Amino acid sequence: MTQNILNIDPPSGNNFTALKKTGLAMFSVGMLFFLISFTSVTEFSPLLFFTLSIVLPSAGALIFFFAQLKSSLPGVKKNGIQFMSATNRGLIGWTTAVFLTGMYILIYWFPELLENLIRIFDPLSFALNGNPSNQWFLYGTLYTIAVLVMGVRMLIHNRHSKYQIIRTLSVMFVQLTLAYLIPMFIQNGFFFSYFWPLKQEYLFPSSYEYLTASGGIGMFMFFWAAVMSFIATPVLTYFYGKRWYCSWVCGCGALAETLGDPYRHNSDKSLTSWKIERWMVHSVLVVIIVITALLWIDNANENFIFGEFVHSANKWYGFFISAMFAGVIGVGFYPLMGSRVWCRFGCPMAAILGILQKYFSRFRITVNGGQCISCGNCSTFCEMGIDVKSYAQRGQNVIRASCVGCGICSEVCPRGVLRLENGPPKDRFELNKEYLR
Amino acid sequence: MSENILIIGNGITGVTAARHIRKMSGNNIFVISSESEYFFSRTALMYVYMGHEKFEDIKPYENSFWKKNNIELIFDHVTQINTERKQVSLKRGNVINYDKLIIATGSLPNKCGWKGQDLQGVQGLYSLQDLKLLESNTRKIKKAVIVGGGLIGIELSEMLLSRNIEVTMLVRESGYWSNILPEEESQMISRHIRQHHIDLRLSTEAAEFIGDENGRVKSVVTKTGEHIECQFIGLTAGVSPNIDLVKNSGINYNCGILVNEYLETNIKDVYAAGDCAEFQNALPFRKNIEQVWYTGRMQAEALARTVCGNKTEYSPGVWFNSAKFLDIEYQVYGLVNMNIPGEKNLYFENEEGNKSIRIVYTDESVIGFNLMGIRYRQEVCVKWIWEKYSIEKVLENLSEANFDPEFFRQYENDLIKKYNSLNPGKNVSHGKKRKLVHSLFNNSAQSY
Known part of the structure; x- marks a missing residue:
């Protein structure tokens, strides 16, 4: 005994x-x-x-x-989360949202x-x-x-x-x-933990000049930023998926996974929101790539070609995307729209990682045979708004650009159906054999 | 020419049949239910009560899904089936003609004839209506008694605990769910139940329920004469097929609606599947009535083919099931606790007594896996059982089966050590951790 x-x-x-x-x-x-x-x-x-x-x-x-x-004993702790005012968009939830939003506005402006x-x-x-x-x-x-x-x-x-x-x-x-x-x-x-294009200015010509001016350590920082963006990002994402960054390293992710955890179920799971997400996040990515490219072209031509236009575009990006979207809305709206509003709809780094994760990665969430009971816990607690159960109940591996690999779906699953895995990219999109579904 | 396929019941069985018939044909599909407008996951009702999910969250498909897939949902109650005219009558007065009829009406909680079982505050838990009733029956109460162990019993206990209601659980058997779980696992869950401060009374049966002057339950009396005060009683002594509809319809029934291996009833073009169906001849090692989410789904898949003209026997393959007892997950594959002649059991339990691995095997091959608190891959376990792997071959490859999240402590080596110590002279070693791909896609994968 x-x-x-x-x-x-x-x-x-x-x-x-x-x-x-x-x-x-x-x-x-x-x-x-x-x-x-x-x-x-x-x-x-x-x-x-x-x-x-x-x-x-x-x-x-x-x-x-x-x-x-x-x-309580160790185990899933979600009792009452849909009833409480703080976590169910009640009065306390709205007050928290107003408080957080207000703090951001005060700090920024x-x-x-x-x-x-x-x-x-x-x-x-x-x-x-x-x-x-x-x-x-x-x-x-x-x-x-x-x-x-x-x-x-x-x-x-x-x-x-x-x-x-x-x-x-x-x-x-x-x-x-x-x-x-x-x-x-x-x-x-x-910051050694933020990279272009999330920290867009790290690969701007101005940073290059500013950092390299401070000598060896500055050279190293620019080198670090470039290597992380162009080499480490694709390599690590190939082996581990997006999670190596979004839910293990990133500061935005850190806040989402801690302060934001009580609100994760408030993310919208509808097909419509998925559509909006894809349009928005990839648009931001295109905009910041264009701005960065133009700044370098301009820099090489001594601000001759685009001149004031690209600099003011950069300023507007800084205001609308970096401050308003990532900060004010990204964190302020935690209690209303879940903890990953910015990561899901706006972050250009997430967009790049997502494309890599979907097409060039060993990462997937494996579905265990035909064990899904469509209970919906996985979808409910997906902070990225992925309807995980729509995959699980079909016996189809979950491979989604937005998945940050937080692992909560696997944890709240009462039947042990989901596992975050890295494996050969071949066959990872395959459906389970029919008898198992 | 497309046919009218009428499905009574929008649970997992009815809905799976509808979806698969849609995939295979252009027939007109009608799904009738008086329980809910849209399909929801019955097994997830508990999470709505505990506040993990909203009711909207336990609907497996968005509301737009049904129209998109041209499946017509009818929110009404079937009052009569006329198999001669091939019609069903609805409560609101409509009559619908069918070419083929599928009955998937599910179950009802057992009421075993206890005195006082119809008092206010006494109920089972199966339907959406039961959940709503539970909400009002348990408002501001302090103490509840659950009559019957089993899966619904423990789920209902967990639900009540989430609202800080004290729970006493009366179980007829000498161990929790001991007709299904082997001794050690049954004890583990019994311990776990008590850790959660559920007052588990084994070998205890309810005799009658006593009401107050308002007709509301106030206590339960056990067969040994003990009075237990409570404001709520949950009846969880199993469920039985919901077959009121077929009585007087000419469709044969016993406990459930009688069907053959094609899920056909005695009447042409009338089928039954899921909880409400009873097989005339049970499959080997299986029950006549299978009341499990997964079997309902698999029956519906076979039936959908038959209905679409590709007559298909229900042959579900290796048994599997899963559940969760408070914080301990449970998975089973194959034959466990079935007393198969010549069976041996290799069992390992961790020190904390809340995780275990059991492999049931014969001299010939492995026949079953039972996991508590540890997740195993269905595909791998089923393949090993199906292909009759020997116990030692299974042990050598055991880590392929592990499905726990990364970084979790793995116990496969402990199990192998135990095997070696119980079988002097044997020295099975854990083969080098082989890649999953070998186990799933090697050349024998074709033989499923």
Whole structure:
């Protein structure tokens, strides 16, 4: 007889335990202080207000998640997600969306309104890089805290799945180091984890000049950016599919897979949205390729041919695509349209990876024989809005340009039907034999 | 000349028949249901109650699918079948002529004649209407009793737990689902049920249900006289074919609608399939009535061919099934716990006691796989059973069968070690991890 090593609290008619209440109270009070920190009262003590409005809510959230450890066994945790106001586009969901959208608008275009909030980050900023804080330090710090705190939630909710644990640790680590700490220590703030065309300017002629001017390290950075975009991307995608980047490395993916996880079911699964997605994401890709090409042509001809036109096109791209789409809508609309609005409809990097994944890759999601019961969990929790079950119930491998390989479909499947696999590209589109369907 | 194909029931069986008939013919297809306007996944009703999915999410096809595929859905109740005039009557008064009729009316929860079984707060769980009733029956209650183990029993328990309702489960047998699961697996699930704080009472039967002055259930009395207080009782002691419709129609029935191996009833051009059908002669090692999602689907596939003129026997091949008991997934391929003469069992369970692999074999070949908490490839297991691989050949190639996500701990080596230790002198070793492609596409793949 084997030992039961797992113990949980019994259902008491109310699993809202004291520990959960404590965590939630700390989080709520903390968020209140966060709002208070928009006022000049923060001048009293930036450190105190940082503690109250950043550390307190983070700690509260962590306590809440740890309390969940005690009230459930390892396994799929989706109870009530379609009922809760926060996750089902209820009042709390809409409030969260307005809050996130508002924060992005303030950070991008009205940082002066954030002045008091920015100042509470001074102690941390000085400690880390010796400079006073600004809106980008505030943004990067909040972003990283969100990934880390909600990453812990992801780890706790998915503790039965080693794939999810390793993947979540990967995005948390990459965000903390490559996308937060390292750029802070190197003078030009270079991100080793973002590549053209997601970070479009990294392969612009202006970056080439700017980076190479700073000597060997700058040369290396430009070289890194070019190699990652043109060599590593196709090679890694051939072997592992799009996931090596989108759900393991990318910062946008990191936020989507952690902060965005409670909202993943809100992505639209209809055939119509798939059509819109293909048009939009490939249009953005074409636009940024054209802009990049024109900038280089122009650069080679001393701004003679396209002149002001291409530079203003680039500016508009920066405003509409990089700021509005990727930032404001991409994150602000999490609670309304799921966690991957940007990745799905706008990201040109995702578009390239998607084309590679569909036509030049060993990656697929294999369907296990005829075991699908069409329950719909896979489709419901696909953040990219792929109707996974339409493949599974036909016994057809899932090969879709948009799949980021997060593995949640496989995890929520109650019949063990789906497996993320890398295998020979030949035959990967084949249907299962009929007797198995 | 296209025929009128009329299908009663829009569950997995009826809908699969309709889809396959559409693929093969230009016949007029009508699917009638009074349960729901569109096909939904019955097995997923639990996820709607638990708040994992919305009802919209458990519909396998978008609403536009049916029109696009020229399958006409009729949301109405069939009141009568007239096999002489080849007509069915609908509740709203219409009469529809058919050339061929498929009956796929599914099941109803068993009510075993308990006293008080019709009290308010006592119900089974099968249909969409049952789910709606459950919603109102379980609102703001604290304690529920589930009468009967089995799959619906544990699913209903999980549903109630998700709403923080205390659950007591009464199981007649001495182990959970012990008529299907081997001893060790049954014990594993029994332990797991208790870990979830479900009060599992084995070898316990309900005698009667007691109501309060408002006719609402307030307790259950067991056969040993014990009273258990509750505000809800879930009846999950199996399901039986839903055949009221065929009584007085001239169509022969016993427990279910009697059919031959072509799913034909005694009346020409009338067929039955899925939960409601009963085979006159059961296939070897199978039941006369198969009440499983997969068998309903496979019966419908065979039947669709027959209806389209390509007479096809129902021959489903190697048995398979799967389920999930709270957090533990279950898969079975082939013959397990069937007491086949000469069968041997190789069983491995992990230390935590929540994952296991069982291979059932004879001196000749492997005949069954039973997996708890571990996923195996159907195609590979079925091939091994079908092609009569020996136990040692299977063990050498076992990692090909593993279907768990990447990075999961694999237990194949532990199983092989166990085999070697139980069979002194044997030294089976795990062959080099062969590529999946070899197992699926080598030259013997043609012999399926």
